[in-house]
Amino acid sequence: MSQPERKAIHFGAGNIGRGFIGPLLVDSGYHVVFADVNKDIIQKLNEQNSYEVLILDEESEQRASVSDVSGVVSTSDDIVQVFADPAVDLVTTAVGPQILEKIAVTIAQGLHARREADAGPLNIIACENMINQTTTLRNHVYEHLADDDKEWVEENIGFANCSVDRIVPPFDPKDSATPLDVGVEGFYEWVVDEKALRRTRPDVKLKGVKLTTSLDAYIERKLFTLNCGHAITAYLGFLKGYNTIDEAIRDEDIRETVRKALLNEGGAALWKKHNFDEDEYRQYVEKTMERFANPRLKDEIVRVGRQPLRKLAKGDRLLGPAYMAREYSLPIDNLAKGIAAAFLYEMPDDKQSVELQKKVEKDGIEHAVAEITGFDKGSKEHRKVVDAYHALSKIDVRRSQC
Numbered sequence: 248m249s250q251p252e253r254k255a256i257h258f259g260a261g262n263i264g265r266g267f268i269g270p271l272l273v274d275s276g277y278h279v280v281f282a283d284v285n286k287d288i289i290q291k292l293n294e295q296n297s298y299e300v301l302i303l304d305e306e307s308e309q310r311a312s313v314s315d316v317s318g319v320v321s322t323s324d325d326i327v328q329v330f331a332d333p334a335v336d337l338v339t340t341a342v343g344p345q346i347l348e349k350i351a352v353t354i355a356q357g358l359h360a361r362r363e364a365d366a367g368p369l370n371i372i373a374c375e376n377m378i379n380q381t382t383t384l385r386n387h388v389y390e391h392l393a394d395d396d397k398e399w400v401e402e403n404i405g406f407a408n409c410s411v412d413r414i415v416p417p418f419d420p421k422d423s424a425t426p427l428d429v430g431v432e433g434f435y436e437w438v439v440d441e442k443a444l445r446r447t448r449p450d451v452k453l454k455g456v457k458l459t460t461s462l463d464a465y466i467e468r469k470l471f472t473l474n475c476g477h478a479i480t481a482y483l484g485f486l487k488g489y490n491t492i493d494e495a496i497r498d499e500d501i502r503e504t505v506r507k508a509l510l511n512e513g514g515a516a517l518w519k520k521h522n523f524d525e526d527e528y529r530q531y532v533e534k535t536m537e538r539f540a541n542p543r544l545k546d547e548i549v550r551v552g553r554q555p556l557r558k559l560a561k562g563d564r565l566l567g568p569a570y571m572a573r574e575y576s577l578p579i580d581n582l583a584k585g586i587a588a589a590f591l592y593e594m595p596d597d598k599q600s601v602e603l604q605k606k607v608e609k610d611g612i613e614h615a616v617a618e619i620t621g622f623d624k625g626s627k628e629h630r631k632v633v634d635a636y637h638a639l640s641k642i643d644v645r646r647s648q649c
């Protein structure tokens with residue numbers, strides 16, 4: 248068998264790795280080496296060297312085979328050696344924001360090996376749902392590099408931030424032939440900061456990737472629309488006892504809250520800040536809400552609502568648009584409702600939900616809201632969140648059933 252010309256390493260053979268980044272890289276002519284801590288997935292990838300992606304749109308179902316893939320266990324020395332292969336010119340990740348710190352050690356060792364092997368430049372793109380995720384990864388990698396490696400990395404390695412958008416929920420095993428198969432929505436958008444990329448080989452062309460010099464606008468549009476609307480749907484849906492996002496978005500009250508939060512509040516701030524065309528943005532919101540309503544994705548509220556403290560971080564999907572709306576003197580009533588619902592998200596298996604509930608119980612809601620949101624007690628934003636919290640506590644279906 249002839250050696251493929253171009254290889255990419257992708258950390259995280261999970262939903263987004265197998266269902267989004269992996270297939271696009273294979274389509275662009277890469278052999279993808281998945282690196283994961285899950286030994287079973289790696290073993291299966293090496294046995295099969297391929298899997299199927301099912302595109303689950305409301306109207307149709309298509310299947311695509313993803314071949315030319317293999318795997319290495321990310322905690323073994325093998326992965327360091329793959330970095331030294333000159334055929335590798337791209338490293339991507341989709342492991343979860345909290346894992347970037349862990350894989351940074353391995354990436355630093357890999358880059359050292361690459362420098363020693365004189366294997367040339369490469370680009371690194373972290374595909375996590377967070378602003379400037381690759382810069383965060385880069386900072387962690389630098390903590391583990393010796394000074395002379397740092398100099399080489401500075402010159403040869405591109406760390407490019409990006410925005411990634413495709414809904415890939417865990418796949419129901421009943422619908423798949425093997426545990427590697429994955430179900431995805433048809434829509435996707437992967438936008439990468441062109442300025443940060445290092446030249447590897449002249450003709451690299453990533454299919455399905457949009458290169459831009461104004462990434463911030465794309466990142467904020469995605470995080471403050473798709474992720475914001477998703478989070479509000481999840482937290483309000485949870486309070487009303489729904490299990491999936493499509494069930495929740497079909498609830499008229501929830502749908503209207505989400506639509507107003509996106510169009511009149513955070514979204515209005517977005518189009519003012521980035522000079523988006525208002526009609527185009529409105530269409531983007533409607534398309535996003537259609538995506539939420541896709542019943543075939545069976546996207547569970549626990550997945551979309553996971554780690555509420557991360558979702559309540561400043562600059563993230565809930566407070567980011569609220570602060571931006573405030574900056575443009577726009578209302579935040581519906582965003583405040585979504586934020587308040589996050590404070591009521593009780594999920595015993597979710598550590599951050601447990602921590603948040605403990606905080607509310609110990610400090611009281613007024614204090615917890617002030618500390619987490621940064622809205623001063625006495626400010627109108629603080630009042631709106633606290634009032635919404637009390638109003639939502641009354642309609643909490645789960646509580647009334649207890």
Ligand SMILES: NC(=O)C1=CN([C@@H]2O[C@H](COP(=O)(O)OP(=O)(O)OC[C@H]3O[C@@H](n4cnc5c(N)ncnc54)[C@H](O)[C@@H]3O)[C@@H](O)[C@H]2O)C=CC1
Nearest residue numbers: 259260261262263283284321341342343344375376414415
């Ligand atoms: N699922 C989705 O629809 C989307 C997810 N994302 C982002 O992609 C990232 C991954 O999300 P999912 O694929 O849904 O999660 P997932 O849980 O399905 O996949 C994560 C994978 O990372 C692996 N992993 C954990 N620790 C590791 C380590 N130290 N080294 C190597 N691999 C490790 C896990 O074993 C798992 O296979 C997250 O940051 C998420 O926000 C972004 C866009 C869409």
Ligand SMILES: O=P(O)(O)OC[C@H]1O[C@](O)(CO)[C@@H](O)[C@@H]1O
Nearest residue numbers: 376412413414473474477551553
């Ligand atoms: O992956 P996170 O950041 O926990 O949040 C879930 C979000 O990620 C996505 O899976 C992909 O953007 C969205 O569907 C959802 O809003």
